[in-house]
Amino acid sequence: MYRGWRRRWLGLLYLSPALLFVLAFTVLPLAQMGWMSLHNWSLISPPTWVGLDNYTRAFHDRQFWVSFRFTLEYTLLITPILIIGGYLLALLTSGDTMMRRFTRTVLFTPVVIGLGVSSLLWYWLFSTDFGPINALLRDAGVIGEPVVWLGVDADRSLIAITASVVWKVIGFGMVLFIGAIQAIPTEITEASVVDGAGFRQRVTRIILPLTLRTVLLVTLLSVVGSLLAFDQFYIMTAGQPQNQTSTSVFFVYLNSFPYLKLGYGAALSMVLALTILAFTVLQLLLARRSHS
């Protein structure tokens, strides 16, 4: 076999295309973003050094806090629904009967649909006069007048968007939970049945503790995904009313592109990236602790 220096440098050679790619398209933009965040720049005029002004400006920007708070609200609303819902669905469908396999396939199907496209679909389902949801609710006698779901009332928009995203991604957590449940050695579950444990005891004493790492992982994925939410808000409410439903990424996008406040947008991106990093590190620490 290839020993010594040849094997070592050959490995680096194989690795170099990917490494150069990551340097060029992740590390370099990251450095550029850091540089931009310390400048005032609107493309028309050359960048001028402003130090940490963009950051202090973000700190005092009311709209920044509105969007940050709204993003947190969305995250805190959707994550428990996805975790608990996904887990219940996993418990329901983790068998091997035809019915369960079929249900699993159906529940997972929306996961492969684009978030942008599914948001367009739900934009129509929730539309005031043309939407089937209002039609169904009215025919069922729940509402009299059509409800304006999107873009007029922030809370109502949040509920509608959350419903659409739950529909789209619930199958994702479900599949990861099924994987974790199936990885539990059968001897353990069989022994517990012999010992007379009921279904509820089996779930709370065996299945849940042994799948805790996956619960943490799905929580992390859900939190990060929600903190970075964009498509669904851009498409379903466009931040309306009065930017009350603009998420953090939406706010960065607005400042960077339509408004061309590039330095400010970069500072906001930096804050966002650091927030994500903080959550990731926190979750990894928790996961390590639960493991030992």
Added chain:
Amino acid sequence: MRRRGYLVGAVCVALCTVMLMPLLASVLASVKPTEEAAATPPTYLPHALSLDSYERLWNYQQGLPTYLFNSFGTAVLTIVFTLALTVPAAYALARFRVPAKELVFVVLLLALIVPYQALLTPMFLTFAKVGLTNSLVGLAIVHTAIQLPFSVYVLRNSFAAVPRELEEAAVMDGANSHQALRRVFLPAAFPAVVTVALFAFIMSWNEFLGALVMMSKGSKFTLPLVLAAARTETSLGGTDWGMLQAGITISIVPCVAVYLLLQRYYVSGLMSGAVK
């Protein structure tokens, strides 16, 4: 016990109905005649069948073929770039002792934890300088950057699982490391390669924000971008709901078809990427 079986069955049927209803409603709305697709209140089942909405979509602005070409082109380029970069990288990580391994690892980890949403502005500025905005290659580069860490991870795991004896036998027969990759590792880890290609396709076909930032010319729009633009554009004073549904149906079909055909790869790939 029997009663619980019936209960599970009933819950499963109810869940499937709820999950499929939106998709079914969209497909049905796409085959309604023009006036019925825009009716208030909407009809549940089409009173007549018509492909008017698809015809309007076909001729919408630059024409559907342009947008399909853009979406497919970007997705295929993304698959090619992703595999070309990640197959050798995963091979190296699985089977070679690489110099400065920690540094390499940190760089790759950075790609994993920095959200691409935050990097789009600097990328856009650089791409604008070298003419990669409004270009399928440029968008495919963004999509490859998004997809790279996951792909390296999945492929590394499956290359590492290839039995050493297989590799040694090939080396005994005089294969160099490149031949060993081609003749031993790629065939043995073929399901993982399919998985990575599949994920790259679905992500690229569906991705929205990167395309929104990179593509400012209508002729370079991907399918989701055109539909998002058509949502607010008015024809006769309102959104063309029928055409929108036709577009949604067409965007969904390739993903769902690919998923149903290669389901086993998809789900196991997801688990090997996340659970381990």
